[in-house]
Amino acid sequence: MNARTLSEKVLAELEYDFRAFSIDHFIHRVEQKKGRKILLIPFKYPAGSFGTWFTDDEEPNEYIFYRSNVPPIYQIHNQLHEIAHFLLGHPTLHINRKILAEVLRGERELPFREYALLRSNNSSTGEKYIREVEAETLASVIQERVIRHAQLDRLTRGISSDKNIANYLEHLGMT
């Protein structure tokens, strides 16, 4: 199955109404569907890293770390990319509440090196590379749908500012 078809399948299973999209609303739907709590955590990343997803092996939590010192539009993109890895069921590293607390207190670092080994791969045929392609494709399909629905919604929100005109257009079968 190619990445695009896979993305469409994942989104069909999610049964999400993209007209209502906001990142929080979308995450809420994912949480409902998957029975896991998704926590978004802003983080000061080292150079070259933008986001990471860890799963909790003790509680039903998923942790999405994202780079905080970039513009919001780019933060949301990175969050979507990581959520896409989760939705696609890709393998990831396991952490727990204790580790997370230590990381947030600055007592230990996130296992970036191990994570990098799991994700990055220069080969354009390897399994890790395919996972990246799948996640980025799913993120782009989500973005495509959000934009398409937002555009349509912007153009067709309601039928008319005047109730009577809306009725005429509807009764003439033009809506």
Place this chain on the structure above:
Amino acid sequence: MNPAVEISLCVLAWLVALIRLPSIFRHKAWRSDRIAFRIWIATFFFALTMTFLVTPIGDAINRLTAPNFSRLLAYSSVSLTLYLTASSFMITFPTSENTRQLRYLKPYLLFTIGLLTLIYVLFVSHTSRWVEQPVPATAAEMAFKLALFSYATILCMMMALACYRYLDREMVAVTKYRIIAIIMTASGGAAFFLTKMILTLGYIWTPLGSPTVHIISKVLMTVTAILWAWSFVHNNVYTRALSILRGFRYWLVYQDLTYLVKSLDRYCPTVAFEDKKPSFGKFLYRSEYYLYRATIRIFDGKTFIEDILSAGKGKELPEGWTELTAEEANQVSQALKNVYASGDFWDIVRSFRIASKNLARSRSFGTKETFGWRPQS
């Protein structure tokens, strides 16, 4: 007129009326929504008008009834079409001017149909077969035409004004564009009937019946008939058309962003895959998506290069980079340094666009001076 054009316009008019018919039945509009029904009746009378004007059909009606009777039918139908549409708009948009003008519409219609009937009975029915010429052949024909064309010009202008008065109050983009289409249809109709009046007056003063006016009149008629059909198409068609129009507008913006993306591609590896540059046709359908993806890619590259450059000299450069690459990357980074990256998407796009132009300019002048952009507020 060419029979092919007559038949095409007639078919178009019937399509407009018949496509809307199931919806009228489904909603029982004659009971639930009299205005919608009135508008549909107008489309029906317009289709009838176009049918009576098809020469072979008109000739057949004349043979079966009375000489030139098809002309009376066509002129009465178009008078009714104009009355029904104009009165519908005036009821729909009840401004003080519209309400005042509405009172005169029915008496004016009755007067016009009465006058047409009178001229027909007394004169037109006694003349030989009516051969449609730009300039009337007899005084009776001139009077007959002037009665209709003056009425039609005035009603079309009233319709355009009635819609124009409402236009600012409409907030839904699709309906706003539909109302603009109706205003254009009514204005086109007014201009068409005006040219017909000028040609008709050519009977009195020959220069008015010039071929140029005749050509303008034919063009206006075709354009108005097409606009009439366009005013009745489904909202989805408007939505698609507006998206495509936006696509045209955004194509140049996309080219500027693509220049930045290409510049960044040289220094920064893509995340997983490279977004393929769409063809112009594909871009038109999903222009905002492609602009968004280009913006994300610019942020990818911008952040990556800033990370490398901020690491400072002496640090290990990424694979494939040389000192020269670092210098070139610095030039791109400088161009993107002061871009407006927070808030409204379109401000970001405008900012990247300016950065792209500055980068191109600095490259062509061999200078590293580049300037960012921030919104004025």
